[in-house]
Amino acid sequence: MEYQVHPETKIGRVHLTVTDLARSLAFYTERLGLQALRHGANATLLGVDKRVILALTENPDARPAGRTTGLFHFAVLVPTRSDLAHALRRLVEKGT
Numbered sequence: 001m002e003y004q005v006h007p008e009t010k011i012g013r014v015h016l017t018v019t020d021l022a023r024s025l026a027f028y029t030e031r032l033g034l035q036a037l038r039h040g041a042n043a044t045l046l047g048v049d050k051r052v053i054l055a056l057t058e059n060p061d062a063r064p065a066g067r068t069t070g071l072f073h074f075a076v077l078v079p080t081r082s083d084l085a086h087a088l089r090r091l092v093e094k095g096t
Helices: 021-031 081-093
Strands: 014-018 035-039 043-048 051-058
Touching (some): 021 051
Antiparallel strands (some): 043 051
16 A cells, blocks of 8 residues: 655644754855744744744754764755745855
8 A cells, every 4th residue: 555645734844953053043044045033042943934944953962863864854845946946046156
């Protein structure tokens, strides 16, 4: 039997623990174009138009779990091919 995720399924926000919040914040805002929506001492919520997409929490002592690959990637679905082209252009212009 083949299992498939329903086409209307949506993913909630992604939570990442990072060792350097300022560095990660710069990447996601300057290179990907997300907006910092709420910023605390060791955590930031990022998104678009008040909708949170990504939660970053800083832990300078965080290390990848042993014998795992860790986070490989997460995807951001953009509405149109034109939006994808704009995102790609931004990444290229920023040298990412």
